[in-house]
């Protein structure tokens with residue numbers, strides 16, 4: 068997932084763009100660059116492999132005075148992360164400059180066609196075809212805009228692009244097709260970005276571009292055209308609800324730890340105005356428009372990726388138990404290819420923190436023809452997935468910057484609990500008790516966070532291990548999967564999540580003194596069986612870390628590495644277990660002195676399939 072920033076206005080454009088790129092670096096960070104049109108209407112490109120920090124001094128030294136610039140942080144999809152493949156890319160005449168987020172699926176066909184017309188290509192990227200295609204069409208059109216529209220209509224795949232050219236030295240162009248772009252509307256200035264994080268320092272008034280939108284931006288005007296139909300569109304001004312402070316790091320060493328510690332307020336934010344415990348009701352405004360249809364559903368299919376997929380698995384247990392509705396959770400990347408029968412009474416529920424995950428978007432696009440209701444559980448306001456669904460429930464976790472998702476998982480599971488209770492219509496025996504437990508959860512989450520020093524003490528013993536099992540039963544099984552993902556993605560240690568009952572069907576063969584297992588053994592109907600699984604591991608000298616409910620003395624004889632969690636209901640256990648698992652993974656990665664917010668090879672939002 069790449070980051071795009073553009074600026075047009077009275078300030079030094081490259082200052083604004085570079086600052087914006089720093090705010091987006093969590094999205095992708097193997098190369099970076101800026102392009103500008105200076106006061107002499109000359110174009111300039113400064114780009115290289117590496118982080119924004121390394122680019123800053125170069126831009127300071129080399130950039131001319133400019134009020135129009137674009138920039139890009141890259142997470143490579145085509146071509147190595149180096150200065151040739153870094154964006155911006157330009158046409159052969161070096162008077163058109165483009166930054167791009169997404170994938171041009173027909174780039175090879177375009178490249179071949181342009182090569183026949185004498186164009187040359189120097190990078191391995193798909194993006195480089197865009198400025199040359201614009202050049203090709205503008206040479207055959209009356210105006211630059213006409214040529215740009217023709218080029219955009221020739222592209223296939225997902226793209227968000229920003230374009231500047233010396234031929235139109237006072238105009239910033241931007242276009243989107245299934246990859247996010249948002250325009251911050253300031254006072255005689257506009258800031259364009261692929262994510263509101265780069266805009267909120269300037270303004271909260273924004274326009275979210277939609278598919279087929281082409282924005283033509285001058286210092287005092289913003290016009291939008293549907294480039295597929297060459298029709299003008301009225302820009303829809305909205306208010307960003309992210310708050311600058313939220314995204315600030317504060318006293319934390321990195322965003323991941325900050326976001327783990329936000330768990331109590333995350334639970335509050337996800338339930339605020341939605342859990343009216345004294346009246347015994349759940350109020351989900353985002354579902355009101357579809358409540359009638361929700362009374363006649365035969366099944367729910369949840370689609371998501373990564374951590375959101377594991378939240379979906381918790382949602383499966385919750386909705387089936389509380390609302391007695393069959394649920395199936397599918398990886399979005401697999402859902403696309405399945406040939407499954409899909410009734411109109413089935414709901415498709417997409418879960419996504421960023422709202423921009425290409426696999427999940429593709430799943431929603433596929434379901435468009437099923438005629439079924441499409442709901443979303445999304446964090447990023449106004450994101451593509453939020454706009455693609457018929458209705459949904461925002462998780463209100465605020466900006467999540469660390470690549471490893473933490474508070475978003477907490478918020479997703481909290482919202483899924485609310486949805487399950489809503490669908491139960493209050494008819495479940497645990498309904499009232501759960502409403503009450505939800506109101507106690509923030510302080511129980513705080514109690515887990517108070518265990519951080521103990522979790523850290525236990526964790527660092529295991530920092531050099533090469534392999535890990537995470538096991539659990541029932542609601543703890545999806546938690547085990549998520550715990551394994553957290554450890555994998557920030558410590559680079561191989562970790563597998565398993566249903567505890569599966570160990571004797573094969574995985575037990577791997578257990579020895581160097582293969583530790585973290586067992587989730589909190590109070591539940593399955594606790595006794597989980598303890599048997601733990602004993603099977605212990606008798607084979609497998610090192611054990613056990614997370615149990617406060618007061619459970621039985622487990623004390625099984626290991627010295629015990630983490631006690633506050634007692635809670637089975638249905639709300641995943642929220643508390645997840646916090647402890649996040650801290651577990653965090654402290655191992657911290658002990659290994661890894662780049663916790665930017666794990667190698669990963670990006671915050673995967674907008675390519």
Ligand code: AGP
Pocket residue numbers: 372373374375418419420421422423424427470471472473556670671672673
């Ligand atoms: C989770 O820690 C990862 N960053 C990744 O698995 C992520 O959950 C997945 O890419 C889905 O992202 P989304 O929730 O934004 O759709």
